[in-house]
Amino acid sequence: MSATTMGVKLDEQTRTRLKSVSEKLDRTSHWFMKKAILQLIEKVEAGACIEDVVGPDTLEKDSLRHSITLRRHMNSGS
Structure with a gap:
């Protein structure tokens, strides 16, 4: 199985929270995000x-x- 890296933009507060909860579970932030997805x-x-x-x-x-759907509708000018 091949894997592709995908980026997720997170603000500083969310990154801090992610790091904190990941550490509470003794897991990496990557593990936490993948599990949540x-x-x-x-x-x-x-x-x-x-x-x-x-x-x-x-x-x-x-x-x-x-x-x-809303983006498509707005971009089509309808």
Whole structure:
């Protein structure tokens, strides 16, 4: 199995939190991020919808920033 490196931009506060929780588990930040990504993939594959992942209170703001459908719609000029 080949692997590809992918970057994730994190602000300083998130990086600090990531380092802290990783150290609490005696694991690397890389391990923690990979584990979190795999768990979220499994959750969605099992049927979770966006509301289950993001939460209804922040869904609108998250969608405006990250929705692929909204980006396509905005870029098409429709």
